[in-house]
Amino acid sequence: MIELNVNGSVARADVDPATPLLYVLRGDLGLHAAKFGCGLGQCGSCTVLLDDRPVFSCLLPVGAIGDHAVTTVEGLGTAKAPGGVQRAFLHEQAGQCGYCIPGMIARAEALLRRTTTPTEEEMRTAMAPSLCRCGTHMRILRAVRRAAVARGGGIVDPAEPVT
């Protein structure tokens, strides 16, 4: 039995400790925000927060997590009460098919926990591990800039203004 701290609660799953976190989140805990995209750590659809850092949950064995806190997009807010980054994504309508977006939100959240005043380049570098096929990149970047402002910071040299 593996015990995990997920979104502030203790979660238990009877799985092989080698099982990647993504499969436990989706298959055992009913948390569907993190998505399967490649299973190779190449696309970022499965991104969640481990403490305050973004991780590819498709690669992280649950047995290696220990006491570290796992936060998924479900832990950042709900459809009725969205969190700050989610509000920014909604404001910018940053989604087409939306499949990559939970990973994007998790990655943006990690960036903004580290700094609310990154440069444009730092923001893009932080987001780069996550792929989007719909080409929603511009809106996702706008949403991250907006979320940074909402946290009292802002992108130092934004390529597009926050309106």
Added chain:
Amino acid sequence: MTPSRREMLGGLLVAFALTPGVYAQTGGGEGSGGPPTTAPDLPGTLAKFPDLDAWIRIAPDGRVTVFTGKAELGTGIKTAIAQLAADELDVALERIDLITADTELTPNEGVTAGSQTLEQSGTAVANAAANVRLLLAEAAAARWGVAATDLFTRDGAVLDGRGRSASYADLAGMTSLAVRARGDVPRKRHEARRLIGRPIPRVDLPAKLTGLPAYVQDMRLPGMLHARVLRGPSAGTRGLFDLSAVARLPGVDRIVRRGGFAAIVGPREWPLERALHMAARSGWQAEDGRNEPGALPDSLLRMRRESQTIEDRRDEPDARSVRRLSARYDRPYLMHGAIGPSCAVALFEDGRLTVWTHSQGVEPLRGSIAGLLAMPAERIRCVHREGAGCYGHNGADDVAGDAALVAFAMPGVPVRLQWSREQEHGWEPLGPAMLAQLDAALDASGRIIDWRHQVWSNTHSTRPTAAGDLLAGREMVPPFPATPPKPIPQPNGGGDRNAIPLYAFPNSHVVSHFLPDMPIRVSALRGLGAHLNIFALESFMDELAAAAGRDPVAFRLGHLQDPRAAAVIRRAVRRFGWEGYKALPNRGRGFAFARYKNHGAYLAVALDVERVPDEGRLIVHRAVAAVDSGEAVNPDGIRNQVEGGIVQSLSWTAYEAAGYDGARRTDYDWSTYPILRFGDAPRSVIVDVMDRPGTPFLGTGECAQGPTAAALANALAAANGIRIRALPVARSSARVV
């Protein structure tokens, strides 16, 4: 009012009679399909399903259910269709329940493709809603003994303006919607609209952004088992599996076999995926009888072809040319590259099969699965559930066939079958490689007097219309025959989409060379041939403008007669600042324009691009576009589509090429098939929507693919004088450095 009548009119979600699909004729094409037209006087898909209750039902509690045969592919059509229905009916958006593509519930609108959802389904829903609103007003008029023309509607009620009101819920019971739509019911004046034309937030995003189950990949049914299909590494191969060894792998409860098809089934995904990787170690062999593709692009010229002249205009046969130019343009095979691998859920129970699928065409899929299982189509229901953005025919239909086969072998057990990343990359049908040869002549005044365009391409649709079009169908013994590929005729076109110029050239000759033999599995990719044809046409326009010594924008305007085309061009270049542009070293501006399919949306785009010396890296500083989609139902939805189209086309055009080594494909994940990441996304993208209230909707979803490709090449030519004619740019740059 009798109870039975109320029940019927109240719109409870009972199945209603639909004309059975004519499967042999559906699909295959691109977004057409569905049953024959029976009411040619009615607009959009009302012409095929003229009865109002096929589209709209009102429940006793006043909730409105709207039906569309089109599917949400991530383009925002759920929101746009709900806006149309709510506005034309005069109810709050929140009162609309929208049912999308479901063979049991919705009109058969064929395939959701070709940027035709609003043109076909949106037009039908809007006009059906206007009809229903009139019928409700007439019901109130009859009740009150007044003229319907003296009444008005507001927020789900009919009012007489003197204090009397009747809710739709109340009136629905005395109003039959099982009546044929009238073609002469006016839609609301645009001044009176509350939702159409407004940037209403997407109805689906809150769930998607907070992790609520939203995709077929998220479905979890009680007692559901997982499955993985065993195949060779890519299309053109067969896997060699030791099934008795696979059956002993941990987590594999059983193997479902049928002919050459095999899938492993178990309760948990991770052990199955490990088993899948273990199983693949026993190797594969190349399929017999495959065609060697040879080296692109010249191999396309050597293939068997069926040539058709699709334009032959000779208005000024005696015009004197002073200069002739020729150029060849080509693109490689491109991948759809959905971020989520294809997935389907299926349940075979009590002799009936239900398949939840992200296919773009639930109706033709149903017919194909019926053939695969030798089951009557009437006992199969295909229900659309969203997947990751597909951008054409990817693995969605194939995986639905796979899941159907497994579920069919396990009655009563819901089965969720998902492809691996490697399977999606290896098996999805690619967008075809293409080649275009352009020739043109200028007269002494710098006017184009002769235009010739030839294009060589495989088919742009192998969407399933029969069992043999599904991968599983080819694995049966004996295999089902694949439907022979055929060209998609003009005016939409397939490989020749947008090959006919919109410009007013006095002499013009366009030939489409259809290549029926497919060395590599191909099918529809966003925009079909429009990507390469517009890349070629709009690159060549710049080359001709340079030869004529003219500004490329002014040169285009001089050859255009369509005022809406001129308007989007002027809007885009004004917003871009084309006139005052100051070129910096290694940096240039590029422009391109097209009207998608020559009858869809107008799109003009200007780019400001830098090529970093030595590195070859591209920086798109600015992209500025103007789009005329006719009446804009949701301007932010249009902006979202065009922004995304620009970025996606930059990715295709600059970086992408799918490889094949003669026996199998060479790209199995993102490491060898890189797509654009945030570091290479434009610094800024601006899209101006030019709303044309009262005019028909013009398909928008694919309109940016071609113009963006040409604008990039034109900007690079301006930046450093190197004209890119072979895509992708990154490969060309490797050659020139």
